[in-house]
Amino acid sequence: MTEVNNQKNLLDELVKNQVDQCLPLRGVRPADPAKKESYAAFMSQYEQVRGRPLFYKYMGTGRGSGPYVELNDGSVKLDFINGIGVHVFGHSHPTVLRAAVEGSLSDILMQGHLQMNQEYLDFSQKVIDLAKGSRLTHGWISPSGSMANENALKMARQKNTPARYIIAMKDSFAGRTTMMAEVTDNPNYKVGLPEYNEVLRVPFFDKDDPSSTETTLKELKKHIANHPNDICCFYFEPMLGEGGYKVAPKEFFIPLFEECRKHGIAIWADEVQTFLRTGEPFAFQTIGFEDYVDIVTIAKTAQCGMTLYTEEYNPQPGLVAGTFASSTPALASGAAIIDEMNREGYFGKSGKVAKIHEEFVGLLQELCEGSCKGLLEDPEGLGLMVAVTPFSGDRTKILKLLHHMYEKGFIAFGCGKDPFRLRFLVPAIVSTDDLKVACKIIEESILELKDS
């Protein structure tokens, strides 16, 4: 017992030291001119390895604090993209570090579906427990969002065999495997790939079109009529992610779901980007259609992929497997993140996520109506997923803006097609001051580039 306590104290101390050492990184810092040459050498090595340039010239030191991250050029940047949505608690969060360090001392680094340790069960059970109000009673872990989606599609197809077609929204993003590239509605992500012609499209909600729900329902009915008993699932993101951070109300979804139910079509929500981020643990709870989902996929904030499903969609043995489930530190950290979000009041209408959303959108709105009037518009999103449109959505100008902001110490990203938008995956630990730093850099950058 004393030995266990000693080890526990040692780990606590190790984590505390690391967190304390990183605390001075709270604040944007420019690159160190003395590191310019060595950093440039890293970048050209990266480019050589990957065969093309990086989007951002980014190489982290492995140190960061809260929403700030240190790079090998000596700079510290405010990170509002977090590995495209992975690090919901930002950098060097004590809870995440502690779980990861403990997990890394396990006898095995990677867990699979044949030999699992306690972390596999703990994580799975916690996610299923979060899915309150739904009929999701099972979950299968996988190494990524794309694999979680692949498993989901197989489950839908097996249950509804021999139905082949998938209904998906226009501008969807489902991942990078061959099949998920097909489900994804972005030709730039599948140049040279053959079309398998298995996906039928319906439009996502358009807040500027009063007959949007009617139009989508009509399209859905048309597909169902044209392909009787040959549609296995309705795949959708509860909030359009890569497609432009567009939000839809419950009233848009329900008639679509009712129609799918009538025809035995699986209702599959891709929550790879929305999980833990929209105010409630799942966006299906935030928007309010818990009862309808048959299959739900998650990844990113979860630190691994997972497909959740109802008893009805429980696949036959042999359909889903794979060598890797996830790593022990990732499973332990995923469980710890869920615990911390539950314990520390992140969820709910007046939870921390909702407060951050309100504050950030409010600050962006001030810019839209004030110094950036005519240059910035339409801040929207759900919870920690926020987007805003600068320069009327001009992609070339916004790509320039992203790099300009990056040089000034702020990392954001883009999304959407017409308009292209600025996208933020805000870490759940930001303070009001951090949000103000972000808005200051956005404001300055827009004003500096407006005539370029």
Ligand SMILES: Cc1ncc(COP(=O)(O)O)c(C=O)c1O
């Ligand atoms: C909605 C959605 N689905 C699926 C994926 C693919 O996940 P992964 O990159 O982990 O394979 C992503 C990734 O951005 C996503 O946003």
